[in-house]
Amino acid sequence: MKKGPSLFNVVSVTLGFAFLYLPIILLVIYSFNSGRNVAIWAGWSTKWYVAMVQNQQLLDAAWVTLRVGLLSATVATVLGTMAALTLVRHGRFMGRTLFSGMVYAPLVMPEVITGLSLLLLFVAINFDRGFWTVTIAHITFSLCFVAVVVQSRLVTFDRSMEEAAMDLGCPPFKTFFVITLPIILPAIIAGWMLAFTLSLDDLVIASFTTGPGATTLPMRIYSAVRLGVTPEINAVSTVLIAVVTVGVVAASLITKRQEAERQRAERLAGAAP
Amino acid sequence: MTAPNAKPLIKSKFFVVFVPYLWLFLFFLAPFLIVLKISLSQTAIAMPPYLPTFDFSEGIGAAFSELKELSLDNYAFLFSDSLYIKSYLSSLQIALISTALLLAIGYPIAYGMARSPKAWRPTLVMLVILPFWTSFLIRVYAWIGILSREGLLNTFLVWTGLIDTPLTILSTNIAVYIGIVYSYLPFMVLPLYAALEKMDESLLEAASDLGCPPLKTFWVVTFPLSLPGVVAGCFLVFIPAVGEFVIPDLLGGSSTLMIGKTLWAEFFSNRDWPLASSVAVILLMILVIPIVFFQNAQQRQQERDS
Numbered sequence: 001m002k003k004g005p006s007l008f009n010v011v012s013v014t015l016g017f018a019f020l021y022l023p024i025i026l027l028v029i030y031s032f033n034s035g036r037n038v039a040i041w042a043g044w045s046t047k048w049y050v051a052m053v054q055n056q057q058l059l060d061a062a063w064v065t066l067r068v069g070l071l072s073a074t075v076a077t078v079l080g081t082m083a084a085l086t087l088v089r090h091g092r093f094m095g096r097t098l099f100s101g102m103v104y105a106p107l108v109m110p111e112v113i114t115g116l117s118l119l120l121l122f123v124a125i126n127f128d129r130g131f132w133t134v135t136i137a138h139i140t141f142s143l144c145f146v147a148v149v150v151q152s153r154l155v156t157f158d159r160s161m162e163e164a165a166m167d168l169g170c171p172p173f174k175t176f177f178v179i180t181l182p183i184i185l186p187a188i189i190a191g192w193m194l195a196f197t198l199s200l201d202d203l204v205i206a207s208f209t210t211g212p213g214a215t216t217l218p219m220r221i222y223s224a225v226r227l228g229v230t231p232e233i234n235a236v237s238t239v240l241i242a243v244v245t246v247g248v249v250a251a252s253l254i255t256k257r258q259e260a261e262r263q264r265a266e267r268l269a270g271a272a273p
Numbered sequence: 274m275t276a277p278n279a280k281p282l283i284k285s286k287f288f289v290v291f292v293p294y295l296w297l298f299l300f301f302l303a304p305f306l307i308v309l310k311i312s313l314s315q316t317a318i319a320m321p322p323y324l325p326t327f328d329f330s331e332g333i334g335a336a337f338s339e340l341k342e343l344s345l346d347n348y349a350f351l352f353s354d355s356l357y358i359k360s361y362l363s364s365l366q367i368a369l370i371s372t373a374l375l376l377a378i379g380y381p382i383a384y385g386m387a388r389s390p391k392a393w394r395p396t397l398v399m400l401v402i403l404p405f406w407t408s409f410l411i412r413v414y415a416w417i418g419i420l421s422r423e424g425l426l427n428t429f430l431v432w433t434g435l436i437d438t439p440l441t442i443l444s445t446n447i448a449v450y451i452g453i454v455y456s457y458l459p460f461m462v463l464p465l466y467a468a469l470e471k472m473d474e475s476l477l478e479a480a481s482d483l484g485c486p487p488l489k490t491f492w493v494v495t496f497p498l499s500l501p502g503v504v505a506g507c508f509l510v511f512i513p514a515v516g517e518f519v520i521p522d523l524l525g526g527s528s529t530l531m532i533g534k535t536l537w538a539e540f541f542s543n544r545d546w547p548l549a550s551s552v553a554v555i556l557l558m559i560l561v562i563p564i565v566f567f568q569n570a571q572q573r574q575q576e577r578d579s
Binding site for chain 1: 286289290292293294296297298300301302303304305307308311378379381382384385386388389395397399400401402403404406407408409410411412414415416417418419421423425428455458459462508509512513515516517518519523533536537540541546549550553556557560564565567568571572
């Protein structure tokens with residue numbers, strides 16, 4: 001049997017990654033273009049970043065997006081973790097099928113339907129649309145993503161540690177916070193980050209559920225993009241890409257190190273007489 | 274477990290189940306019922322722009338009599354105007370072709386990743402996930418600059434001498450396909466990779482020892498074993514692609530008919546909320562079969578894992 005990747009595998013993976021990354025790289029490079037035309041390179045410049053920082057509308061929208069993202073991701077993480085615990089730990093209960101349906105369906109639900117239905121709910125109950133409606137909408141769809149991420153960690157969870165703690169007289173509530181939570185924490189952090197980026201990213205659902213004074217960054221970008229490509233939007237995009245990339249890479253490095261430390265601790269514990 | 278522990282456990286258990294349940298019920302399920310109700314209402318020049326509104330403050334009796342005002346007119350209109358039927362069909366067609374393209378492009382990538390040295394795999398997986406974390410809107414936007422008439426692709430092709438006049442790609446369905454394939458590729462690659470990575474390589478060795486040619490081994494052994502990944506990937510891209518709005522709106526042209534775009538226009542431009550609701554109800558009815566299928570597959574997967 002041949003060892004190592006074949007030429008076909010190397011080529012397909014390389015082409016695949018080139019396809020995934022080339023558009024993003026081009027976008028980043030052209031955000032430093034000093035000319036207005038997107039296809040003609042006119043030399044390096046950071047003037048579009050200066051223009052971006054001076055654009056008050058853009059900054060306001062970024063502030064709204066940040067607040068919605070932080071709040072919705074945090075609430076969605078709490079609710080999503082609870083939903084994951086329910087799905088993994090509770091065998092049969094009344095309405096389980098309905099519950100798992102409500103957790104999985106939003107993952108694939110077209111955004112236009114989710115957005116429209118939430119808006120019509122807010123109108124029907126006469127809820128003033130704005131910051132809070134966007135936040136509620138974002139909590140609703142991102143909690144399902146958190147649930148799936150946390151659930152995949154819970155499924156491989158070794159329950160003997162919890163049982164040991166409870167056998168030693170630790171109350172269930174404390175057991176959860178001392179044993180269970182630290183072990184599933186990487187998944188919860190990943191879930192939070194996913195919820196945050198989903199919120200940061202969402203255009204369709206926010207457009208439906210927003211009201212006056214709560215224009216989010218994707219909505220601003222969208223209305224600018226409809227008029228064509230501008231280097232200023234490239235600059236905003238580059239900043240967003242940089243923030244997300246740094247966040248994701250840092251988080252994955254931290255979890256990797258924690259995992260390595262945990263494994264070392266387990267080895268040490270195993271080696272002890 | 275000792276008796277004093279049992280009681281708070283039950284209470285916290287109830288709390289853990291109840292809170293997300295109630296949240297999803299209020300903000301996911303209940304809104305659909307409202308959409309259904311409004312799809313049976315009439316358009317009105319008012320706020321909210323539909324009738325009847327079921328104002329329960331006027332008493333249950335008044336609300337009940339308004340029930341008679343509900344009608345199927347919107348649905349009748351949907352089926353009488355070819356625009357909507359064409360939108361649904363063309364959405365399904367675009368989603369189907371995109372799914373096939375994604376499978377054809379995603380499979381070799383996932384396969385190559387699963388056969389790469391073990392030490393590389395986590396990095397490769399992260400490289401697939403990373404674009405998914407960066408804004409969807411921005412990734413679609415990046416293609417406008419590439420595909421437009423004066424864009425980077427045309428500039429490059431003219432420069433190399435392959436073409437003389439710039440190609441029109443932006444504002445056509447081709448651009449929509451490129452956009453969907455590009456944006457949804459991680460959703461296809463990851464489940465495929467997960468299925469292929471789990472595969473026992475000794476099966477391939479056994480097949481080749483018994484004289485099975487590599488290509489046949491692929492179709493007889495590898496592909497059937499990766500089928501759960503294929504199914505998951507296809508559903509994960511097909512269902513959202515049918516209702517896609519951003520990609521056809523930004524990359525497609527005026528001739529690109531997709532139901533997400535039609536619904537958006539009906540809602541924001543024409544302000545016909547009841548009609549937009551009935552468009553959504555029909556879309557949901559089309560998608561309910563694949564959604565239920567996807568959900569069952571997810572649940573089976575979860576039960577297998579645990």
